[in-house]
Amino acid sequence: MSRPTPTSSPLNVLFIxxxxxxxxxxxxxxxxxxxxxxxxxxxxxxxxxxxxxxxxVPCGPSRASLHTGMYLQNHRSxxxxxxxxxxxxxxxxxVARAGYDPVLFGYTDTSQDPREEDPESPWLTTYEGPLPxxxxxxxxxxxxxxxxxxxxxxxxxxxxxIRFAPGYRKDGPDYExxxxxxxxxxxxxxxxxTAFMVNQLMDYIGTASGPFVAHLSLxxxxxxxxxxxxxxxxxxxxxxxxxxxxxTWEDEGTQHPWLAHQLSRRLYRAPADEKKLRRLKAxxxxxxxxxxxxxxxxxxxxxxxxxxxxxxxIFTSDHGEQMGDHWLLGKCGYFDASxxxxxxxRDPRKTGxxxxxxxxxxxxxNIDIMPTMLDMLxxxxxxxxxxxxxxxxxxxxxxxxxxxxxHWEYDFRDPADPAAEAALDLTLHQCTMNIIRDEKYxxxxxxxxxxxxxDLEKDPDEQVNRATDPAYxxxxxxxxxxxxxxxxxxDEQTLTHIxxxxxxPVARAAARW
Numbered sequence: 067m068s069r070p071t072p073t074s075s076p077l078n079v080l081f082i083x084x085x086x087x088x089x090x091x092x093x094x095x096x097x098x099x100x101x102x103x104x105x106x107x108x109x110x111x112x113x114x115x116x117x118x119x120x121x122x123v124p125c126g127p128s129r130a131s132l133h134t135g136m137y138l139q140n141h142r143s144x145x146x147x148x149x150x151x152x153x154x155x156x157x158x159x160x161v162a163r164a165g166y167d168p169v170l171f172g173y174t175d176t177s178q179d180p181r182e183e184d185p186e187s188p189w190l191t192t193y194e195g196p197l198p199x200x201x202x203x204x205x206x207x208x209x210x211x212x213x214x215x216x217x218x219x220x221x222x223x224x225x226x227x228i229r230f231a232p233g234y235r236k237d238g239p240d241y242e243x244x245x246x247x248x249x250x251x252x253x254x255x256x257x258x259x260t261a262f263m264v265n266q267l268m269d270y271i272g273t274a275s276g277p278f279v280a281h282l283s284l285x286x287x288x289x290x291x292x293x294x295x296x297x298x299x300x301x302x303x304x305x306x307x308x309x310x311x312x313x314t315w316e317d318e319g320t321q322h323p324w325l326a327h328q329l330s331r332r333l334y335r336a337p338a339d340e341k342k343l344r345r346l347k348a349x350x351x352x353x354x355x356x357x358x359x360x361x362x363x364x365x366x367x368x369x370x371x372x373x374x375x376x377x378x379x380i381f382t383s384d385h386g387e388q389m390g391d392h393w394l395l396g397k398c399g400y401f402d403a404s405x406x407x408x409x410x411x412r413d414p415r416k417t418g419x420x421x422x423x424x425x426x427x428x429x430x431x432n433i434d435i436m437p438t439m440l441d442m443l444x445x446x447x448x449x450x451x452x453x454x455x456x457x458x459x460x461x462x463x464x465x466x467x468x469x470x471x472x473h474w475e476y477d478f479r480d481p482a483d484p485a486a487e488a489a490l491d492l493t494l495h496q497c498t499m500n501i502i503r504d505e506k507y508x509x510x511x512x513x514x515x516x517x518x519x520x521d522l523e524k525d526p527d528e529q530v531n532r533a534t535d536p537a538y539x540x541x542x543x544x545x546x547x548x549x550x551x552x553x554x555x556x557d558e559q560t561l562t563h564i565x566x567x568x569x570x571p572v573a574r575a576a577a578r579w
Contacts, residue, residue: 076277077414078377079161079439080368083132083172083281084357085125085288086397087383089118089406091354099301100351104362105410108379110423112412113460115430119472119503120385120405123397126175126193127477128384128432133157133174133197135436135451137475140558143177144477144498147193152179155448157436159199161279164445170200171267172283173207175384200281204266206259210285213262222253232259233290241348242341247299248349255294255356260286264360268367277376284360287353287387289396291345297352303344306351309336310403310527315393321531323515324478324499327489329393336390343390350389375414378442380435383407392528398476400501400510400518401528405474407432413442413460420462429472429504430456450560452578467579471504473552490515502549509545517542555579 091097094106095116121131122138130136130143133156143150158168174197178189189195194207204212214228225231235249251258267282292298312318315335319326329335337343361381368374386404388394397404409430412418433453440447441455458465478486479497486497496513503509508528510518519533519542532538555578564573 076376077443078277078373079279079443080364080377080379081279081281081435081439082284082361082379082381083129084284084286084354084381084383086385086387087287087354087408088386088389088403089116089408091351092408098307099305100354102354102358104358104365105381105408108361108365108381108412109410109425112379112410112418112423113421113456114425115409115411115456115459116425116427117472118382118407118409118430118432119474120383120407120432121474123385123404123474123476125384126177129175129197132382132384132432132435133176135433135448135453136558137433137452137473137556138477139475139500139553139556140450140452144475145479145481146175147177147481148477149177149179150198152182152198154450156197156199157439158197158279158281160436160440160445160448161443162199164443166277166279166443168200168279168281169270170196170202170281170283171204171206171263171270172281172285173205174200174281174283175207203270204263206263206285210259212266213259216262217253217257220257222257230290232285233292235292240342241303241345242339248303248345248352249292250298251292251294253294255297258294258356260284260357260360264364268364271367271373272371282364284357286357287350291349291353293349293352293356297356298349299352300355301348301351303341303348306344306347309343309390310529311336311391311393312529318393321529322518323490324486324512325392325399327486328398328478330489331485334394334396334398336388336393336395346395347389350387377414378439379410379412380439381408381410382432382435384432398478400476400499400508402503405472405501411438411456411460413457417461421460424459424462426459428459429469431469431472431474448560449563449575450558452556454578467577469579471502471548473503474501475499476501500549500553502545502552507541507545509542509549511546511549517546519545 091100093102094109120128122128126146127144130141130150134141134154161168176195176197177193178195196202208229214224214231217224234252236252239245241248315329319329385397388403391403434456437447437451437453437455441457476499479494498513500511506523508520517533518531520528
């Protein structure tokens, strides 16, 4: 494939995602424990967006929004396994049309459209397919075969079921059973899956001819919460910050019927053993520092190979992690911990000099990533995109208009398990919620269940539901109307700017908001 030959100096794009990274877990943002010096240095060279949010959870729906620039209400890939409609474009397809070769190291969790696949296609037996338009070079997911095959060649033992290789820990008791520190990964840090993926990417970059567009999708700090030495023992479990929660999970569940149902399922509930939970949190932090160190190694590589001044770097995540807050583990529901994530963008061009080291507190969302990437490459932004380019912020300018809140959706249906429907008296298609969150308030709207309303100035921990408080009823109505306007404004628009006339199709592009 021929590479583009723009008139100006061509840009490379390195798009990095670290899975399940809470937005507050960066030392440059004042986190009391976790250390991320390399990401902090990257932020000092670029722009850090401090109120950045995922648009959906879990991984598949969130990445569908991240890669298409569309809200869940439009792409409709609402669960891990819901196919992403092939008619939607994405950033990989768009840069490929311009002559780039978009490549993947890791995974995109894209469930393929079965109408476009051969009935015998292996992609119809896993939700972890590749984003259409991207070229996988080293694809890793539930089955980390490239890494485990390499481990075997290096002489390491690998579990018979390679899905559990990332959780292969040393023998002996764990921290909650009396060990002084959490049990580490059996493999050394320089040979773990994070280092392996970065090595694969650097091998590619070192031999690439012309500009590259590469997506590095790292699994960490996603579970299993197992880190290699010295990262497993880097943070003292008893010193980690405490947990934002009620006295018991039953007390927590009184906030809302959906939360009570979610907490009734042991899989999503934090362990009652606080030592174990603290161990999980300490290792979660260790995995973040592990990723940070590998990003530092990658940045050093770019500088050594004279690529630093021509490479756009975008670092973000697909979603956050509850980590015991509200008695939940993982990502779900409406709490900020599941949706607020990091975003750092480093624009190497001179136009980015004015903004270097700045922190932007305006609300940004993952749907803004695709428009930003295309805009920086000088490519058109498809009408389907619900987000906007962040380039004004990168160039030290104030956008003409910008959102004043963050939005996300959570589809908690499960075609394989009707438990939520039975517990909450819902149909499969009623298992949804929409959230709108600004500086002061958060409104949560369910299809058939009662709403939630939080006064974030008085209650930043989201503990008190004000939806039925008479003093807040005017605000609840106003935010319900705001939610309706948001959804109306972002109904799917792909062809709505076109009219078929006597003179043929007429198109008029216009801003979405």
